[in-house]
Every structure is written in C-alpha cells, then in structure tokens.
Amino acid sequence: MPVKLLALAGSTRAGSLNQALLDLxxxxxxxxxxxxTEIRLKDYPLPLYDGDLEASDFPQTARDLKALFCGHHGFLIASPEYNGGVSGVLKNAIxxxxxxxxxxxxxxxxxxxGKVAGLMAASISPFGGLRGITHMRQVLGTVQTLVATEQVLVPFAHGAxxxxxxxxxxxxxxxxxGLAARVIELAEKLQPPVS
Ligand SMILES: Cc1cc2nc3c(=O)[nH]c(=O)nc-3n(C[C@H](O)[C@H](O)[C@H](O)COP(=O)(O)O)c2cc1C
Known part of the structure; x- marks a missing residue:
C-alpha cells in the first residue's frame, strides 16, 4: 500500500502563503x-472546542475530520505562526x-x-514562523505523532x-x-496504523 498522507494548512484565507507552501x-x-489527500479546514467548519458540546452533540464535522486523520499514515502541515504559536483554527481542529x-x-x-508528520511554515517575518512550528511539534508530540526533524521555514514569504x-x-x-522524502521514509519504516 502506498504511504497515505493528509495535507492541511493552518490558514483558511484565500491567497494563503501556507496553503501555497503546502500545495508544493x-x-x-x-x-x-x-x-x-489535500483538505481545507474551511470545508470543515468547527465550533470552538467545548466539553459540554462534546458530551451533548459531538459535531459531525469533527467526526468526519477524525475519520480522515485515522485513514492516513501521516500528515503534511503548513501553518502560519500567530503571536508565537500555532494558528487557532489548526489547534482547534487538532x-x-x-x-x-x-x-x-x-x-x-x-x-x-504512531503516525508521522512533516511541518512547514511561511511567514512574512524574518524568522519564518519558527516559534509556531516549534509549538506545533510540542502539540503533535503530545498526541503521540512522530514529527520529522526536517522542517521547512519560508521567511519574508510575501515575496517568496x-x-x-x-x-x-x-x-x-x-x-x-527532502521533507516529503523523510515523512514517506518514516511511514514506510514505522507502518503507522490506518483505519
Ligand atoms: C493574528 C495574527 C498573528 C500573527 N502573528 C505572527 C507571529 O507571531 N509571527 C509571524 O512571523 N507572523 C505573524 N503573523 C503574520 C503572518 O505570518 C502572516 O499574516 C502570514 O501571511 C499568515 O499566513 P497565511 O498567508 O498562510 O495566511 C500574524 C498574523 C496574524 C493574523
């Protein structure tokens, strides 16, 4: 079976630099x-996570998104850095x-x-979204996803x-x-579960 990767960006705006990076x-x-499989989080509108809503009426969109994650060996994620962290739309989806x-x-x-992930960021700043990507590593590590050490940062992305x-x-x-090759290699070695 070929390695199956789910690709998503942490920005939902038209003309997103991170979406452009993700496409590449x-x-x-x-x-x-x-x-x-490339998806747009704009097509999966979710309420802000709320424990009461989870208990009373788990959103179908969240189920659909979860099924997609479950059905792939790993993830390619490009996200803008917002105030030094992961974008809210991406964190809420996770x-x-x-x-x-x-x-x-x-x-x-x-x-x-047990899944694998490759991370990238495009930012208008000189630092290329480094803090956001570091935060994303921490979040994905917490949910037991192995993040490739390789990463791609694009600084001054508005001109890149x-x-x-x-x-x-x-x-x-x-x-x-190189990042794509590493994520594929990790998935082939680790054989992450898919359902
Ligand atoms: C709420 C907000 C916070 C931001 N904070 C940062 C930041 O901490 N570091 C940074 O490099 N860029 C920051 N930016 C600028 C983004 O890098 C820039 O808007 C980028 O183009 C967003 O990605 P996109 O083109 O994929 O939408 C911020 C933008 C917004 C809207």
Missing part, C-alpha cells in the same frame, strides 16, 4: 510515490480530532498515535513566491522535497 509539499510527496469517539479509551488518540505560486529560491524547494 503535496506535489513533492506525490512525486515520491505517496498518495496525498483538539476536536484528538477526542475519543464511539466508546474509545480517553487517551486512545486513534487519529494521531512567483505569480504561479512557485518558490523563487531553489533552496526551500529542495528542502520541501
């Missing part, structure tokens, strides 16, 4: 033999997807446990893409290929 990573992963459903153990983490959304510089494009 998804292409690089496909070129290396992975089956990539929080819902991490919750047990259908009688699962509280800490089953079935959508994340040409009119066709290709990266102007060769180095980040090369790093994206």
């Amino acid at each position: 990573a998804a292409k690089a992963a496909r070129e290396r033999g992975a089956e990539v 929080d819902w997807v991490s919750r047990p459903t259908d009688g699962e153990n509280l800490i089953a983490l079935s959508a994340f446990r 893409f040409d009119e066709n959304w290709a990266l102007k510089e060769a180095l980040p494009a090369q790093l994206l290929g």
